Amino acid sequence: xxxxxxxxxxxxxxxxxxxxxxxxxxxxxxxxxxxxxxxxxxxxxxxxxxxxxxxxxxxxxxxxxxxxxxxxxxxxxxxxxxxxxxxxxxxxxxxxxxxxxxxxxxxxxxxxxxxxxxxxxxxxxxxxxxxxxxxxxxxxxxxxxxxxxxxxxxxx
Amino acid sequence: xxxxxxxxxxxxxxxxxxxxxxxxxxxxxxxxxxxxxxxxxxxxxxxxxxxxxxxxxxxxxxxxxxxxxxxxxxxxxxxxxxxxxxxxxxxxxxxxxxxxxxxxxxxxxxxxxxxxxxxxxxxxxxxxxxxxxxxxxxxxxxxxxxxxxxxxxxxxxxxxxxxxxxxxxxxxxxxxxxxxxxxxxxxxxxxxxxxxxxxxxxxxxxxxxxxxxxxxxxxxxxxxxxxxxxxxxxxxxxxxxxxxxxxxxxxxxxxxxxxxxxxxxxxxxxxxxxxxxxxxxxxxxxxxxxxxxxxxxxxxxxxxxxxxxxxxxxxxxxxxxxxxxxxxxxxxxxxxxxxxxxxxxxxxxxxxxxxxxxxxxxxxxxxxxxxxxxxxxxxxxxxxxxxxxxxxxxxxxxxxxxxxxxxxxxxxxxxxxxxxxxxxxxxxxxxxxxxxxxxxxxxxxxxxxxxxxxxxxxxxxxxxxxxxxxxxxxxxxxxxxxxxxxxxxxxxxxxxxxxxxxxxxxxxxxxxxxxxxxxxxxxxxxxxxxxxxxxxxxxxxxxxxxxxxxxxxxxxxxxxxxxxxxxxxxxxxxxxxxxxxxxxxxxxxxxxxxxxxxxxxxxxxxxxxxxxxxxxxxxxxxxxxxxxxxxxxxxxxxxxxxxxxxxxxxxxxxxxxx
Numbered sequence: 169x170x171x172x173x174x175x176x177x178x179x180x181x182x183x184x185x186x187x188x189x190x191x192x193x194x195x196x197x198x199x200x201x202x203x204x205x206x207x208x209x210x211x212x213x214x215x216x217x218x219x220x221x222x223x224x225x226x227x228x229x230x231x232x233x234x235x236x237x238x239x240x241x242x243x244x245x246x247x248x249x250x251x252x253x254x255x256x257x258x259x260x261x262x263x264x265x266x267x268x269x270x271x272x273x274x275x276x277x278x279x280x281x282x283x284x285x286x287x288x289x290x291x292x293x294x295x296x297x298x299x300x301x302x303x304x305x306x307x308x309x310x311x312x313x314x315x316x317x318x319x320x321x322x323x324x
Numbered sequence: 325x326x327x328x329x330x331x332x333x334x335x336x337x338x339x340x341x342x343x344x345x346x347x348x349x350x351x352x353x354x355x356x357x358x359x360x361x362x363x364x365x366x367x368x369x370x371x372x373x374x375x376x377x378x379x380x381x382x383x384x385x386x387x388x389x390x391x392x393x394x395x396x397x398x399x400x401x402x403x404x405x406x407x408x409x410x411x412x413x414x415x416x417x418x419x420x421x422x423x424x425x426x427x428x429x430x431x432x433x434x435x436x437x438x439x440x441x442x443x444x445x446x447x448x449x450x451x452x453x454x455x456x457x458x459x460x461x462x463x464x465x466x467x468x469x470x471x472x473x474x475x476x477x478x479x480x481x482x483x484x485x486x487x488x489x490x491x492x493x494x495x496x497x498x499x500x501x502x503x504x505x506x507x508x509x510x511x512x513x514x515x516x517x518x519x520x521x522x523x524x525x526x527x528x529x530x531x532x533x534x535x536x537x538x539x540x541x542x543x544x545x546x547x548x549x550x551x552x553x554x555x556x557x558x559x560x561x562x563x564x565x566x567x568x569x570x571x572x573x574x575x576x577x578x579x580x581x582x583x584x585x586x587x588x589x590x591x592x593x594x595x596x597x598x599x600x601x602x603x604x605x606x607x608x609x610x611x612x613x614x615x616x617x618x619x620x621x622x623x624x625x626x627x628x629x630x631x632x633x634x635x636x637x638x639x640x641x642x643x644x645x646x647x648x649x650x651x652x653x654x655x656x657x658x659x660x661x662x663x664x665x666x667x668x669x670x671x672x673x674x675x676x677x678x679x680x681x682x683x684x685x686x687x688x689x690x691x692x693x694x695x696x697x698x699x700x701x702x703x704x705x706x707x708x709x710x711x712x713x714x715x716x717x718x719x720x721x722x723x724x725x726x727x728x729x730x731x732x733x734x735x736x737x738x739x740x741x742x743x744x745x746x747x748x749x750x751x752x753x754x755x756x757x758x759x760x761x762x763x764x765x766x767x768x769x770x771x772x773x774x775x776x777x778x779x780x781x782x783x784x785x786x787x788x789x790x791x792x793x794x795x796x797x798x799x800x801x802x803x804x805x806x807x808x809x810x811x812x813x814x815x816x817x818x819x820x821x822x823x824x825x826x827x828x829x830x831x832x833x834x835x836x837x838x839x840x841x842x843x844x845x846x847x848x849x850x851x852x853x854x855x856x857x858x859x860x861x862x863x864x865x866x867x868x869x870x871x872x873x874x875x876x877x878x879x880x881x882x883x884x885x886x887x888x889x890x891x892x893x894x895x896x897x898x899x900x901x902x903x904x905x906x907x908x909x910x911x912x913x914x915x916x917x918x919x920x921x922x923x924x925x926x927x928x929x930x931x932x933x934x935x936x937x938x939x940x941x942x943x944x945x946x947x948x949x950x951x952x953x954x955x956x957x958x959x960x961x962x963x964x965x966x967x968x969x970x971x972x973x974x975x976x977x978x979x980x981x982x
Contacts, residue, residue, distance in 0.1 A: 244861035244862075244863050245850055245851065245860050245861045245906070246850065246906070246908065248861050248862050248863060249861070249862045249879055249881040249884075249886065249906050250881060257981065258881075258883075258884065299956070299957055300882055300883055300955060300956075300957055301882075301955070301956075303881075303882060303907065303908075303909050303912070304908070304909050305907075305908040305909070306847065306849075306908040306909070
């Protein structure tokens with residue numbers, strides 16, 4: 169008799185357990201992903217040329233004035249609301265940027281600001297000095313290349 | 325024995341408890357077996373997308389509500405016929421012309437029947453049309469940006485209810501007069517006559533609006549009709565493509581106490597219109613051009629994003645008394661409301677709201693009856709076909725007050741019964757009732773995604789209920805209308821979910837999300853911004869005075885306005901803020917609110933320009949700010965305008981960051 173009742177009680181417990189069943193999922197996956205992101209190391213190429221769609225070195229020997237002119241037009245429209253050449257504004261001044269960074273680095277910063285600000289130590293460090301985070305202005309690679317030509321012209 | 329007895333009493337008790345817990349959950353109305361099963365069917369996990377978009381007319385709110393199905397989540401509201409302070413629709417300078425009519429600017433509308441564009445009888449995800457009943461209009465909403473792109477007014481119409489239904493390749497969208505009005509014999513112009521001259525003077529019109537490949541609407545022709553009330557419509561498809569069907573009531577031609585006086589005849593009519601033939605007549609120049617002033621308002625981003633209003637002065641009218649073969653009346657009991665064509669295009673079901681049966685006409689029989697001239701008579705020059713010749717059959721015991729029918733892809737029809745608060749499932753071929761389910765309460769329309777097209781998705785049905793009462797936490801005397809999601813994939817219908825809607829949805833449409841979601845604009849390319857007052861860079865920002873008109877060419881980006889300090893404005897000026905959002909990122913609009921503006925805010929999408937008019941009445945310094953929390957420094961996104969007395973000599977000046 170006692171066993172019968174305990175079996176019945178058992179079934180009721182099981183029912184209760186089934187009802188409560190769907191517990192919370194663990195946060196392990198998220199925390200793993202975060203710590204992996206922190207640990208991930210950049211390649212030498214990425215350290216010099218940034219992280220993003222531009223995965224080969226870009227060299228600028230002689231300035232193409234037509235391309236630089238197009239770059240200025242794009243810069244005014246898509247970058248100029250936050251960057252000036254000669255002074256700090258929402259973002260850092262860019263008048264001499266091509267003396268400090270490679271063309272590929274600047275293109276990756278334009279084309280992939282979210283990841284650059286999250287992962288690249290130089291971008292992270294500069295970014296921390298400015299309260300507003302750089303936004304993605306959806307330039308095409310060609311437009312970003314033109315902007316770099318313009319900035320190279322202004323850096324000389 | 326005692327032991328056995330105890331066993332036999334306790335075990336079933338435990339088993340019932342267990343089964344009961346697992347299957348019943350906490351169902352309140354008990355009309356379905358398993359609420360956990362239902363919950364699973366409507367559950368869309370965080371970050372996941374719904375399988376269908378649902379587009380629900382907002383009725384007297386004039387807008388179009390967008391819902392995810394099966395979750396019932398309200399995702400968006402598209403402003404259409406009513407001003408929307410939330411984003412400046414109908415308040416800002418760009419969109420005001422969209423609400424222009426021959427009665428002037430109309431800030432409100434009564435939205436009824438959304439209908440998705442179709443290609444080969446299937447929803448194609450390009451546009452959704454919606455009619456306005458009070459000031460007869462039809463809107464076209466682009467599903468690339470979820471915005472109203474065009475609104476055309478319907479002339480020679482009073483109350484546009486049987487609208488806006490499309491033909492299978494969106495050749496046309498339809499409109500018809502709900503209320504007949506007096507029209508003179510020659511030019512169909514409204515007349516100053518006694519209302520009791522109804523039978524002598526009142527007439528109706530049915531309009532066919534041509535839709536171009538780009539979506540532009542133009543009235544191809546109107547058909548002069550007897551002075552009945554035209555209620556709903558659906559186009560033929562498959563074998564019946566080329567025809568459209570319109571219910572009418574008040575064949576009694578009553579003009580007062582219609583609830584009694586328009587309910588006397590045993591049968592009213594479905595008007596069967598051979599639109600293909602009518603279109604041929606129109607193309608041949610038949611009928612005549614009559615005065616028919618109406619506005620076509622449209623807004624096109626590529627053309628600058630400022631709505632334009634175009635006044636069209638004439639329309640072509642076809643008279644079925646003179647042009648043979650374009651209109652036939654199908655006798656139909658009794659004050660029919662909905663008219664719905666099944667996916668095969670063979671059957672035409674009518675919701676005779678006072679009838680005890682659902683009459684279903686056969687298109688094939690209708691064509692034979694026309695050929696053999698099986699007429700019962702004629703009504704004001706229009707042949708009336710014999711009921712018995714065209715009838716496929718009648719659905720018996722379909723519930724009380726049948727209104728609307730939609731179809732699945734398995735040969736079943738589903739009809740709402742308003743008075744008995746249920747949905748009745750019946751077989752289109754055999755006309756037998758297969759299943760019925762209670763809904764809460766009093767359904768009007770119903771919607772199955774694709775359920776009025778040739779390719780229904782026969783998975784879900786939404787009942788659009790007119791009465792809410794106790795379904796949600798009470799909210800005073802007014803409650804939002806309740807929609808109910810029903811699983812129709814099995815033999816028995818299963819109620820899954822209640823969800824509230826906005827305004828009063830009349831009809832709704834549903835479409836597989838994959839047909840729409842890939843085509844979404846995420847921002848407007850600033851380079852392609854052709855707005856004449858755009859400032860496409862901070863270098864272009866400026867303030868210009870022209871008499872007492874001041875134009876501010878302003879830009880926004882996270883997190884500042886340029887310029888953000890403006891002086892030289894005077895009391896009595898008309899100030900236009902042309903705000904260009906330089907952002908190029910998805911879902912980063914900036915708002916613009918000006919203290920003392922008598923209209924609304926602007927909500928400017930990335931890459932777009934919008935204009936707010938402000939007429940300062942007091943001197944002082946007044947702030948403006950961004951209303952959309954755009955960044956961590958959103959609270960810093962502000963500026964000041966100094967307003968000087970009317971006769972002061974403060975010069976225009978402006979700056980940013982100085």
